[in-house]
Amino acid sequence: MAAVSIRNLAKRYDDNEVMRDINLDIEDGEFVVFVGPSGCGKSTLLRMIAGLEEISDGDLDIGTRRMNDVPASKRGVAMVFQSYALYPHMSLYDNMAFGLKIAGKSKAEIDAAVQHAAKILHIDHLLDRKPRALSGGQRQRVAIGRAITRQPSVFLFDEPLSNLDAALRVKMRLEFAKLHDELKTTMIYVTHDQIEAMTLADKIVVLSEGRIEQVGSPQQLYHHPANRFVAGFIGSPKMNFIDGSVAAIQAEGVQVQLPGGGLQWAAVDGSTLQAGQKVTLGVRPEHLNIAEGQAALQARCTALELLGDFSYLYAAYEGSEDALILRVPDSLDPPHGSLLHLAADPARCHLFGADGQALPRLASSGAAQRQH
Ligand code: ADP
Ligand code: MG
Numbered sequence: 253m254a255a256v257s258i259r260n261l262a263k264r265y266d267d268n269e270v271m272r273d274i275n276l277d278i279e280d281g282e283f284v285v286f287v288g289p290s291g292c293g294k295s296t297l298l299r300m301i302a303g304l305e306e307i308s309d310g311d312l313d314i315g316t317r318r319m320n321d322v323p324a325s326k327r328g329v330a331m332v333f334q335s336y337a338l339y340p341h342m343s344l345y346d347n348m349a350f351g352l353k354i355a356g357k358s359k360a361e362i363d364a365a366v367q368h369a370a371k372i373l374h375i376d377h378l379l380d381r382k383p384r385a386l387s388g389g390q391r392q393r394v395a396i397g398r399a400i401t402r403q404p405s406v407f408l409f410d411e412p413l414s415n416l417d418a419a420l421r422v423k424m425r426l427e428f429a430k431l432h433d434e435l436k437t438t439m440i441y442v443t444h445d446q447i448e449a450m451t452l453a454d455k456i457v458v459l460s461e462g463r464i465e466q467v468g469s470p471q472q473l474y475h476h477p478a479n480r481f482v483a484g485f486i487g488s489p490k491m492n493f494i495d496g497s498v499a500a501i502q503a504e505g506v507q508v509q510l511p512g513g514g515l516q517w518a519a520v521d522g523s524t525l526q527a528g529q530k531v532t533l534g535v536r537p538e539h540l541n542i543a544e545g546q547a548a549l550q551a552r553c554t555a556l557e558l559l560g561d562f563s564y565l566y567a568a569y570e571g572s573e574d575a576l577i578l579r580v581p582d583s584l585d586p587p588h589g590s591l592l593h594l595a596a597d598p599a600r601c602h603l604f605g606a607d608g609q610a611l612p613r614l615a616s617s618g619a620a621q622r623q624h
Contacts, residue, residue, distance in 0.1 A: 253437050254315035254328065254405035255280040256301065261310035263296055263462075271296055271462040274310065278440065278455070283432050285449040286442045287485070288459035294442040297459070298408050301440065302331045314406060330399035331408040334415055336391045338383040344370075345379040348397045362401075369400035372434060373427075389420045393427075400435070409441040413448065421445075428452055446486060450474070458482050480608040483534050489564065489577045491602070492540055494533045494549065498525050505598050505614060508533050511571045516548035518601035520611040534602035534610075537564065537577040540594055542584070547593030551576055553586045567592055 261274035271293045278284050286294045299305040301312060303324030312319045319327050338347050345366055352362045370376040373393040383391055392412060399407060409428075413421045425448055432439055432452075443449055449456050450470040458465045458473065458481075465485075466478045477483035483491050499515055500507040506522035507515055508531060516533060525531070551567035554575055563582055566575040576594070586592065603611045 253280050255313075256406060256438065256440070257311075257313040258301075259311040259313075261297075261300065261312065262308050263293070263300060263305065264308040269308075269462070271300075274464060276457060276464065276467065278438060281436050281438055283439045283441065283452055283454045284457060285453035285455070286440065286457045286459060287444065287446055287449045288465075289485075290444060292459040293462045294444075294459055295410055296462075298331070298410055298440060298442050301406070302329055302408050303327050304331075328405040329408055330402045330404035330406075331410065332392075332395050332399050332412050334411040336383070336395040336415075338391060338394055340383055343380050343382060344375065344386075344394050344397075347383065347394055348401050351398060351402055365401040365403070366397075369397040372400065372431065373397050387420075388416050389424060392416065392424065396431070405438065407435075407437055407439045409439065411442055411444070413443070413445070421448075425451060446488060450486075456486075458485060460485075476610070476613060477602065478610055480532065480534070480604050480610075483602055483604070483610065487536055489537050489579075491534045491536050492576045493574075493604075494535070494569075494572075494576075496531055496533055498522070498527050498529045498531055501525055501527065506531070506603055506611070508603065510549045511569055512550055514546075514548040514550070516596060516601065517598040518603045518611075519598040519614045520601070520603045521614055522603075522611060525605070525611070530606050532604040534604060535596045535600065537579045539600035540576065540578045540596050542578070542580070543593045543595035546595070548595040549593075551592050551594055553588060553590050553592055555588075556585065558582065565592075567594070 256278040258274055258276040263271040288294055296305060300307050307320050314327060348366045348369060349362045352365060370379055373396060375390060375393050413424050416424060429452055441452060453470055455467060456470055456473055457467050460481050466473060466482045473482060473486045477486060494510055496508040496510045498506060499509040501522040505517045505519040506525060507517050510516055518533060549569055551569040553565060554568050555566040557564040561582055563580050565578045565580045568575050
């Protein structure tokens with residue numbers, strides 16, 4: 253087991269800088285998830301940690317050792333890729349034993365390591381089979397098993413579940429959580445699936461265009477996104493953003509004037525704002541409500557998606573093509589085109605300045621407190 257420390261890391265391909273200013277501390281035993289849109293640098297960062305990509309600038313330490321110039325095989329890490337990369341002509345046993353044989357381990361050592369890994373992953377009854385006689389999920393287990401046998405101090409996973417169907421992904425997600433519970437080894441896991449990120453991570457690292465946007469627990473990122481990018485990226489369906497301007501500032505929050513002239517309070521610290529300034533209100537679909545009394549915003553229902561227990565209602569308002577999304581009870585069935593009066597609990601509102609940075613929230617819903 254080992255901690256990982258990354259200081260001012262950068263990556264260039266020729267003159268093209270694809271990652272910059274990466275600073276990150278991963279604690280010993282932590283489960284850290286890298287998320288971000290395709291092309292943001294998740295795999296590149298993981299591969300630099302693994303030793304599969306050269307580090308252009310900065311420092312990488314694993315444990316107490318600087319690893320920049322240490323070859324991949326000597327870093328004490330094991331990586332599992334999206335494609336399983338098993339040897340088709342070898343049995344599962346031999347697939348898992350291969351790395352240890354190359355490393356010159358004894359037969360007894362190899363057997364103990366393979367049996368141990370196979371047991372953890374529930375594939376101990378399949379060890380004689382060839383990869384082609386396995387399902388996708390079982391194959392991925394073998395790839396994970398191969399990593400476990402190496403007893404790495406850090407596991408690196410690059411979208412390990414992306415090739416599996418949805419039901420199997422859910423199942424394997426739980427297995428990853430159990431695996432971490434059992435091994436307690438530092439794990440770094442790359443995904444673009446934010447449900448995987450939210451459910452697995454002790455700590456999520458949100459990346460965009462080669463930079464870290466925010467690092468925090470799933471709860472911190474959900475309740476206290478630092479900026480519009482993170483606010484829009486974490487949460488599904490994504491947060492609604494409504495442009496407005498500051499109408500009033502008080503100790504308990506900021507009053508925002510929305511399109512159509514309606515007013516909505518947001519429980520955020522507005523001490524850096526001035527009346528009249530442009531801001532963007534953020535409200536998640538699960539927190540935007542159809543109001544009984546005074547509405548902050550009027551919108552017309554454009555579509556309804558029934559999802560069983562609840563529905564997603566889409567609505568458009570004057571001056572915006574972007575549809576709003578509300579999560580509503582399944583009993584609610586407004587006619588197409590009907591006018592809706594919308595409002596939100598101020599404690600559930602987010603507010604962003606013109607620079608996209610979030611204003612500190614005063615009331616925190618859930619246990620998460622803002623951490624600086
Ligand atoms: P992600 O895994 O988040 O989808 P990657 O880490 O694969 O993103 O890529 C990050 C950026 O680096 C992208 O812009 C990609 O085009 C670029 N990149 C990755 N590998 C290479 C390479 N071998 N040569 C040049 N550019 C690369
Ligand atoms: Mg990738």
